[in-house]
Amino acid sequence: MAQFLNKVAIVTGASSGIGKGVAMHLASLGCCLSLSGRNRDNLNETRLKCLESSNGLVKENQIIVVEGDLVDEINRVNLINKTIDHFGRLDVLVNSAGIIAKGTVEVTPPDVWDKVMDVNVKTVFHLTQLAIPHLKKTKGNIVNVSSVNGLRAFAGVAAYCVSKAALDQLTRNTALELAADGVRVNSVNPGVIITEIHKRGGMSDEEYAAFLEKSKTTHPLGRPGNVDEVARAVRFLADNQDSSFITGVTLSVDGGRNLVCPR
Structure with a gap:
């Protein structure tokens, strides 16, 4: 994948889960990285893993860590500015940071709704x-x-569902508006992927174990997915050669989950 060599990508949510997996996969292809997250220790761990994954394709000064909660505007501006100041360019933006919260439309507090949005x-x-x-x-x-x-x-996660539907529409709108400029915009839409997001959203260890077990029946391929499977889909969409004529898509990486009725 020589087309990623020395390209510059921002990956948000890079301290764990899908974001971390995406960063490591892009590093293995020689991509320079600006890693964003809220936990500096975890970001530094991701940075080390990326350097290992790159097998020498990426040097230490080609991966930077930009700590900060992106809910704060100043941190969003800082992330872009530090990336451009350090690398002088930006080729790929991977928006991976996200949260989930339990709650139906009837009981979700407005402050929880606002935080998810x-x-x-x-x-x-x-x-x-x-x-x-x-x-x-x-x-x-x-x-x-x-x-x-x-x-x-899906019942019980109203704010999360609405936020991701809004994100999909934002993807389509942005893709349409930037097409004339040669900038492509796409989304990946994972099913259940084994990460920590559900536990952070309030699931206990026992609930999460039962959730993963149930995923074997709710996903037609018979299992939950793993981070690397999503990372490879992100790589495909970020590849200006392999996906050069693809923009505005929502690519399901969900073992067929979107094809079936909720059970």
Whole structure:
């Protein structure tokens, strides 16, 4: 994948889960990285893993860590500015940071609703705005990490479902508006992927174990997915050679989950 060698990518949510997996996969292809997250220790661990994954293709000064909660505008501006100051360009923006919260429409508190929307939609919207001038210069692209929940309704996670549906529409709108500039914009829509997001959203260890077991029946391929499977889909969409004529898509990486009725 020589087309990624020395390209520059921002990966949000890079301290864990899908974001970490995406960063490691892109590093293995020689991509320079700006890693964003809230936990510096975890980001530094991701940085080391990326250097290991690169097998020497990426040097230490080609991966930077930019700590900060992207809900705060100053941190969003800082992420873009530090990336451009350090690398002088931006080729790929991967919006992977996201949260989930339990709650039906009837009982979800407004502050929880606002937090989910802020993280999953508003931060992506503003980072996209900030990145667009730089992506136009490189004919770069954006990959948003959405969810099967953006395509289908699931009871008990109302704010999350709505936020991911909004993200999918943002993907389509941005793709349409930037097409004339040669900037592609796409989303991946994972099903259940083995990460820590559900535990952070309130599931106990026992609940999560039962959730993964149930996923064997709710996903037609008979299992939950893994981070690397999503990372490879992100790589495909970020590849200006392999996906050069693809923009505005929501690519399901969900073992067929979106094809079936909720059970």
